[in-house]
Amino acid sequence: MARHVEPDLPPSLACLKNVDTLLRCPICFDFLSISMMTKCSHNFCSLCIRKFLSYKLQCPVCNMQMTEQDLRNNRLLDDLVANFQAARQELSKAHFESPPISPKT
C-alpha cells in the first residue's frame, strides 16, 4: 500500500530501474509490502491481494483461479525491498553529490 513517494533514480543509476520495477506490487505499484506469492508465482502486497480476493477468486495478473489459502509468504522479497531501498538511497546521494558519471566516455 502507498506509503511515500520515492525520488526518481539519477540517470547514472538507470540500470537499476528494472530491479526497482520488479520489486513493486502489480496492484498498487508501490514496493511490495508483506509479499505474498500465488500458486501461479505472482507476487502482491498482502493487503492488496486479500482485498482483491474478497471480490474475485482469481490471480489479478494471469486470472488463474485461487483462494487466500493458496497464498504463501515470500519473505525474501521483503528483505530485498528493504535492502534495495537503502542501497538506492545511498547511491542516489553519492551520485548527486559527485560529478555525473558517463559510462559512454
Next chain:
Amino acid sequence: MARHVEPDLPPSLACLKNVDTLLRCPICFDFLSISMMTKCSHNFCSLCIRKFLSYKLQCPVCNMQMTEQDLRNNRLLDDLVANFQAARQELSKAHFESPPISPKT
C-alpha cells in the same frame, strides 16, 4: 549451481552487498538459478534443493519437514537475479572508469 566467478563489488557499491547476498542460494552460494520456494519461505536453486531432498526430506535452512511437491517456482527471483547482475556489471564498469566516489565528503 556454480557457473562463473563474479567480480567483487567496488567499494563505492558496497551498499549493494546485502542485495547480492540475498539473491544467492544457501546451498551453493551462487546466484539462485531456477529459484524454488519451500512452504517455510526458504529459496534454493531447483537442482540444489532437489538433490538435497533426495537425501533428507526437510528444509536445509530451518529443518521443516517437506517434500518435492511442496516446492513452488519463485520466478520473480530469477528475473531479479538477471537484472541485478546486469545492473551490477554496468555500475561496476562506470565506477571503475570514473574517479572513486566518496559519499563522506
